[in-house]
Amino acid sequence: MGRSDQYPRRARRHRRGRLRRVPGAGRQRVRLGASGIRCRASPSRAVRGLTLGAERKREMSELVLNRLEMTRLELLEEVRGLPLETLEAPRPGGGWSVLENLEHLAALEGAVAQGLSAALAGPERSDLRRAPLELVKDRSRLVDAPAHVQPAGRIHTAAEAEQALADVRRRLLEAIAADYGTERMETRGFEHPLFGPMSAAQWVELVPLHEARHLEQIRDTLRRLQDQ
Numbered sequence: 001m002g003r004s005d006q007y008p009r010r011a012r013r014h015r016r017g018r019l020r021r022v023p024g025a026g027r028q029r030v031r032l033g034a035s036g037i038r039c040r041a042s043p044s045r046a047v048r049g050l051t052l053g054a055e056r057k058r059e060m061s062e063l064v065l066n067r068l069e070m071t072r073l074e075l076l077e078e079v080r081g082l083p084l085e086t087l088e089a090p091r092p093g094g095g096w097s098v099l100e101n102l103e104h105l106a107a108l109e110g111a112v113a114q115g116l117s118a119a120l121a122g123p124e125r126s127d128l129r130r131a132p133l134e135l136v137k138d139r140s141r142l143v144d145a146p147a148h149v150q151p152a153g154r155i156h157t158a159a160e161a162e163q164a165l166a167d168v169r170r171r172l173l174e175a176i177a178a179d180y181g182t183e184r185m186e187t188r189g190f191e192h193p194l195f196g197p198m199s200a201a202q203w204v205e206l207v208p209l210h211e212a213r214h215l216e217q218i219r220d221t222l223r224r225l226q227d228q
Contacts, residue, residue, distance in 0.1 A: 064204055075214075082158065087158060
């Protein structure tokens with residue numbers, strides 16, 4: 001096969017994803033598709049000297065993306081098929097209904113997507129600090145959600161909730177598609193109401209942790225409703 005015969009095949013490969021250069025990691029393909037973003041360093045460049053720090057960041061990026069996907073699957077499996085009266089029932093003892101939890105999750109992720117879009121288009125910040133995100137899943141720590149992400153009765157059915165969650169996930173992935181796994185995710189960010197200035201990378205980490213917290217809250221609500 002002559003050299004010219006290889007060009008169409010190479011062109012097809014380049015159309016699959018957007019290539020960006022990552023310091024110390026050579027080229028990295030960031031792909032936005034049906035299952036989300038995938039970050040993959042080219043093997044040839046990795047063999048020629050991918051630094052340990054860059055390799056670790058790549059592994060962490062993949063881990064967070066997997067958590068985003070798996071936590072969402074768990075959430076949907078938990079609530080699909082529930083009757084509307086169960087979804088709407090207030091939590092015994094006080095608290096949000098299942099439907100209100102789902103609306104809150106959609107509102108929060110939509111706000112994160114909007115914040116990431118603005119932050120990644122902006123300048124570097126020198127005040128970003130590593131936040132203790134492990135505290136997010138600790139349900140013994142009660143935190144009032146900001147007013148703009150509290151449920152407001154805009155979602156009325158399970159189908160509406162699932163569509164809203166799918167829409168904000170698409171917006172989140174689109175917001176980070178060009179920069180995920182790069183230094184920009186570490187040097188850009190915006191304020192968290194509890195943790196203060198937080199990097200874009202940590203905002204993405206926060207989403208599945210926050211969703212897992214509310215998944216446990218939903219499970220607790222369903223147990224209490226069943227025990228009534």
